[in-house]
Amino acid sequence: MKNSILLIVAFLVGSIAMAQDQKQKDTEWEQKFEQLGTILPTPNVYRTASGAPGHQYWQQKADYKMKIVLDDSNQSITGSETITYYNNSPDNLEYLWVQLDQNMRASDSDSPLVGRGTMRDTLSAIAVFRLAGGNEYDGGFKIKSVKSGGKGMSYTINKTMMRIDLDQPLKSGGNMSFSIDWMYNINNRMTDGGRSGLEYFEKEDNYLYTIAQFFPRMAVYIDNEGWQNKQFLGSGEFALTFGDYEVDLTVPSDFIVGATGTLENANEVLTTDQMDRFEQAKKSYDKPVIIVTEKEAKKNEKSKATGTKTWRFKAKNVRDYAFCASRKFIWDAMAVKLSDGNEPLAMSYYPKEGNPLWEEFSTLAVKQTLETYSKFTVEYTYPVAISVHTASIGMEYPMICFNYGRPNEDGSYSDRLKHGMISVIIHEVGHNFFPMIINSDERQWTWMDEGLNTFVQYLTEQEFDDNYLDYEYPSRRGPAANIVPYMSGENGLVRPIMTNSEQIRQFGSNAYAKPATALNLLRTTIMGPELFDKAFKTYAERWAFKHPTPADLFRTMEDASAVDLDWFWRGWFYGTDYVDVSLDNVRWFQMQTEENGLETRNIKGAGQGIDANDKGKKDLASTPEPFVFKEWEGKYREYNQGVDNNRIKQAADGKNFYELTLKNKGGLVSPILIQWTYVDGSVELEKIPAEIWKINEKEVTKVFMKDKEVAKIVIDPDKMTADAYTDNNVYPRSNEGDRFEQFKEGKD
């Protein structure tokens, strides 16, 4: 009995040792190259496994006819809209959901309740103002009526969503019209914040309105979600349905208005001179034409007209609507010739406070954006693209966006402000493509529009300087090295890119900078521009004027390129690891021959290599380690046929064999860019695909055969892979006294 217990104990100890051994081995593998398979939604007839819309893809449509009155004397908007909703889904709908975004500012809003805050020993005036309940501003939609065929409809408002119950279900393939009347008080964007609202100019008692989310909008009903009726809390932006708009905007008669769509009655709202200049602008391809001059704007803002004018606009196939209005506006425009023959107007609206910066750069930035984005995504087919000046924000809508960039009162401005303004304009105009045309769900995924848009913004900035500046554009987001502090930062504060809009921490880094950098790195370092550009454009073309999801992007990028990117999406979009490749050991070998004398050395003592972290080590190795050539002895005759031992031996004779040991210290698997500097001073760059890590994700050893002797090895010399710690990329570690430096200094 005792003996068998001892045996069992011995056996158990052995098992534990084995299990530990096994465990150690398994940690080398965290399935970083496993196919996304189960993580992605199951393909179906609406969305295919290739990432394209399926053969039964459908989407809803909502057309709007609106009459809007902007009351400048008490800063409110009154509206009346008729929505015609087309149910193209295969489902009968018992009710409709309508978004009431202004209710984020209503007294019962959840937004202030779920916002967090801490006390500090110093609080800014605006912080105290907001804590103290603000200015008792009465925000939110006042819904006056919801009717169909003149008959009131039953509706329920739940915060920012309104459910309209239908007497009869709206049948699949059917459509229905209903009307909503409403009003709301416009928020002061400068004190209450927000994406839209008013700015008050105290000096001449004038308002500048940038207005959006101003009307009840249809929620999206979609194949992968049903009704997207997730409440609007503030961070997660919008999910919207495409449709056609006819909008009458009634404003004080001395106001200038810019809006989504084509101005249908320019001759009724502009002076003869302004009409002439508007026509000139449509044929001006090299520079903007001023339609409303600074002089006219200054005259306008000195008095207040008592009458009103109605500006009529039409827009086709847009997912939203916005406008700007003020008597302060200067207005310029020019035509942009795109390659498919479209000639949209690039336009800017700005008060005198925006000059001289705005008249110089705004419309040119709009033009460059349309050109670059049309090249990399789909050609811009809307008739106009408008940039509107604001004091402090950047916000996008179809064909129109609100952008910051205000010089000092004396007209002076810093380079920082100038680049900030150009970047914001490119970014917000770029949003015409993501998400206005390639219509992703912003409430769910911030990165799908912000990240993709920031990536093409980077490409646009790089083209802008070629055309309009005599220096390299200082792009903030896009270059790999710029993302390192975020990605290698405190892990608890880093969330995966694939995180819902409301739960993101470090919003700008997570949803803008990291996905933009990931795509830039994918383009330059992993796929190469040719494969990447075709695949990215394919995604844009497949999903233009449709509703893509993340899986549609992930799948299309592989489908059009034959590059397995599952590891890339897994690492960069679903994970929080960072890149840190360390070159830990290098061994140098040569083949032992009778002639080279290597055979006289003691082979048994060789093979120690050089520890890269040994700071005392100033050189690769002064002499190579030898290896013995062993002749090919095929076990079977046929296997040995054609093998010429002498030829193989000759090919290896005098060559340098370098065995590199690399460690993946950051966790994110990465391609390895190796720069070899030879003792003669020549340099070679070699790219190893990320799949080198596919068996052992933590450590790899690989042998390279080189004609020339190597003096120095640097991993990722041009900072293309977002490698966080570059000290461990250099071999030998110490810069002083390495053989390449000696060569350069003529000591060798």
Ligand SMILES: [Zn+2]
């Ligand atoms: Zn954006």
